[in-house]
Amino acid sequence: MPAGSNKKRQRQYEHIKESAEERGASEKRAKELASRVVNKERARSGEARTSSRTSTRDPRSAYERGGERSHSGSQGPTKDQLYEEARRKNIEGRSSMNKQELRRALGH
Structure with a gap:
């Protein structure tokens, strides 16, 4: 349990830990x-003494980032995420484009 946590964070920690174990993660993992997760939430809410810039300034979750910053050679944003961006930018022909074509059209 992270040091300096309140009761809410302790409950959150236990819940996340139990969920991960139920999904097959080792106790250590x-x-x-x-x-x-608890440390990041504490940083975002201002409860932590120190925090990284990415913990406090990046409002997007890992899912929304689509693998950005994963350092594992991810394919970046999903096709659905690219399509939504193309829709917002009103790119013509987006519905018939594959992921690679959407990336090119968006300049990714």
Whole structure:
């Protein structure tokens, strides 16, 4: 459990840890995941003494980032995310484009 946490964060930690273990994560991995999530939430809400820039300034979740910053060679945003961006930018022909074509049209 991260040091300096309140009761709400302790409950959150336990819930995340138990969920991860139910999904098959080892106890060590479950504790690590729970600590990371709780620490990030504490940083975002101003409860932590120190926090990284990405914890406090990036409003998008990992899912919304579509693999950005994953450092594992991800394919970047999903086709659905690219399509939504193309729709917002009113790119013609977007409905018949594949992921690669959407990336080119958007300049990714």
